[in-house]
Amino acid sequence: MTYPQLKKITMGAQIAAMLRAAILGGELAPGSAVVETSLALRFGVSRGPLREAMRELIDEGLLITVPYTGTKVLELSPADINDIYSMRICLEKFAFEQIWDRRDDAFREQILQRHAALLAAIDANDDVASIEAELNLHGLAYEMAQNAILMKTWNGIRGRLQLYWAAHHRAHHMQGPQRTGHDDYVSLAIGNDLDLMRAEIESHMQRGLEITKAQVQGELSTRV
Amino acid sequence: MTYPQLKKITMGAQIAAMLRAAILGGELAPGSAVVETSLALRFGVSRGPLREAMRELIDEGLLITVPYTGTKVLELSPADINDIYSMRICLEKFAFEQIWDRRDDAFREQILQRHAALLAAIDANDDVASIEAELNLHGLAYEMAQNAILMKTWNGIRGRLQLYWAAHHRAHHMQGPQRTGHDDYVSLAIGNDLDLMRAEIESHMQRGLEITKAQVQGELSTRV
DNA sequence: TCATAATCGATTGTCAACAATGTTTGGGGG
DNA sequence: CCCCCAAACATTGTTGACAATCGATTATGA
Numbered sequence: 001m002t003y004p005q006l007k008k009i010t011m012g013a014q015i016a017a018m019l020r021a022a023i024l025g026g027e028l029a030p031g032s033a034v035v036e037t038s039l040a041l042r043f044g045v046s047r048g049p050l051r052e053a054m055r056e057l058i059d060e061g062l063l064i065t066v067p068y069t070g071t072k073v074l075e076l077s078p079a080d081i082n083d084i085y086s087m088r089i090c091l092e093k094f095a096f097e098q099i100w101d102r103r104d105d106a107f108r109e110q111i112l113q114r115h116a117a118l119l120a121a122i123d124a125n126d127d128v129a130s131i132e133a134e135l136n137l138h139g140l141a142y143e144m145a146q147n148a149i150l151m152k153t154w155n156g157i158r159g160r161l162q163l164y165w166a167a168h169h170r171a172h173h174m175q176g177p178q179r180t181g182h183d184d185y186v187s188l189a190i191g192n193d194l195d196l197m198r199a200e201i202e203s204h205m206q207r208g209l210e211i212t213k214a215q216v217q218g219e220l221s222t223r224v
Numbered sequence: 225m226t227y228p229q230l231k232k233i234t235m236g237a238q239i240a241a242m243l244r245a246a247i248l249g250g251e252l253a254p255g256s257a258v259v260e261t262s263l264a265l266r267f268g269v270s271r272g273p274l275r276e277a278m279r280e281l282i283d284e285g286l287l288i289t290v291p292y293t294g295t296k297v298l299e300l301s302p303a304d305i306n307d308i309y310s311m312r313i314c315l316e317k318f319a320f321e322q323i324w325d326r327r328d329d330a331f332r333e334q335i336l337q338r339h340a341a342l343l344a345a346i347d348a349n350d351d352v353a354s355i356e357a358e359l360n361l362h363g364l365a366y367e368m369a370q371n372a373i374l375m376k377t378w379n380g381i382r383g384r385l386q387l388y389w390a391a392h393h394r395a396h397h398m399q400g401p402q403r404t405g406h407d408d409y410v411s412l413a414i415g416n417d418l419d420l421m422r423a424e425i426e427s428h429m430q431r432g433l434e435i436t437k438a439q440v441q442g443e444l445s446t447r448v
Numbered sequence: 449t450c451a452t453a454a455t456c457g458a459t460t461g462t463c464a465a466c467a468a469t470g471t472t473t474g475g476g477g478g
Numbered sequence: 479c480c481c482c483c484a485a486a487c488a489t490t491g492t493t494g495a496c497a498a499t500c501g502a503t504t505a506t507g508a
Contacts, residue, residue, distance in 0.1 A: 008499065010291050010461065036490070046463045052279070059283040061373070067234050068469040068490050083371040090318040098310070147307040153377045232469065234491065260460070270493045292460050292499040
C-alpha cells in the first residue's frame, strides 16, 4: 500500500530541487546564464513557479540576479573560498561545543555510518558521491545542534562548497576527498577531548583550504 | 540638481522594505496572519510583486508559510532566543577576530559615533530607535568583516531580535537598552586586548539573554 | 448526542499576456 | 577609423483571471 502525500508539494518546490541538482551536478556551470523562459519550457511549467524556484536558489546563494537584466550561476572567487573556510572553522567548532555533552550512541552510530559511506564513495571513484558524503559527514554535528539559524547558515555554506567542488572536479580533475582524510576527525568526534576536536577542525579546514588554493594556483598557471 | 537612480528598483523590493518596517514596527504582531490579497490591496500592487516581497521576508526568517494555507509573522520561543544568543556569541567573537588587526581610525570613529547615537536614542526615550541603534552598534564588526555569509547570517539574527524586542517592548513595557550597557563593549572594541573583548562579548550576551528570560518569566507569571 | 461526510469560504498556487528595462547591434557623422 | 545615437532584441517585472488546496462549518445518519 502506498500512502498519499499529506501536504501537496508545490511545483515551485519540486522545480527548485531539480534545478539545484542541475546546478550542483554541473549541467549549469558557474557563470552561465539562467533564463526563466527557457527553463520554464524545459520543465514544462509557467514562469511563475520557476521564479519561485529560482528565488529559493538565490537565497541559498547558488544564483545571483540583477533586476531587469538576468540571473546566472554563482562564481566563487578565491576570497569567497577563504571566507567560507573561516566560517566553517567557526561554525563547526560551535556545533561540536553545543552537542558535546549530549552525544549518544545514535550519534556515534551515525558518524561511523556516514564515514563508511564516504569511504565507499571514494573507493568507487565517484566524485559527486564523495563530495556529498563528505558534506553529509560534516553536517551531522550541525543537524544534532538543532539550531535553526545555524542550520540555515550551514546549508548556504554546503551549497556553495558543493557548487565549487563539483565544477572544479569536472573541469580540472581536481583532487577529491582522500581515503584517510577523515580518520582523525571521526575518532576525535566520538572521543572525549573537546580541545583536541577543536584543533582537528582547524587543521582539517586548513588542509582543505590549501588543497583548494593549490588548485586555483594550478588553474592560473595553466592559463598563463 | 538631483541625480536619477542608476538601477530601477523593482516594486517587490520596495514593498519588502515597507512590509519589513510594518512588521518590525509592530503593526503586524508575531503570530498574526499575513494575507497576500489584502496586503496587495493595501500597497496598491498585484499579488506578484507582493509574493516576491513576502518571499524575501520568509528568507530573513520574519515570516513563516505553509503551502496552500497561509503565512504569518514569526513567533519566537524561549528556545529560539537561546539559539540566537549562543549564535551571537559565536559570530561576534568571530567578527572581531577577523577585523582585529585591521581596525583603523574610521572604525574607531564609526563605533564612537554609533555609540553616541545609541545614547541619544536612550535619552530621548525612543524604544524603537534605541533597539535599532544598539543593533547598528553591534553590526559594525560584521560589516567590517566583509564576509558575505557572515553578513547574511547576522541580518537574519538582527531581524529576529528586532522583531522580538519590538513586540515585547510594546506589549509589556520591557526594559530597553541601558545607558551604561555598552561602555565596556565600546572601550574594549577600540582597545588592544582581544581576549578581554572576547570575554566582554560573552558576558554582554549573557546579560542580554538573562534580561530577556526574566521578561519571559514575568510574562508567564502575569498570565497565571 | 455523537461521529462522519459533504459543502462552503478563504487563501495560496498557476498560468498566459502585457509592460518596463537593460543590452546589443547597426548606421551615420565627425 | 572611431564615437555617438537610435532602434531592435532579449530578459525580467507586473498584472488579472482561473485552478487547487486547506480548514471550518454545517448537514446527516445512527
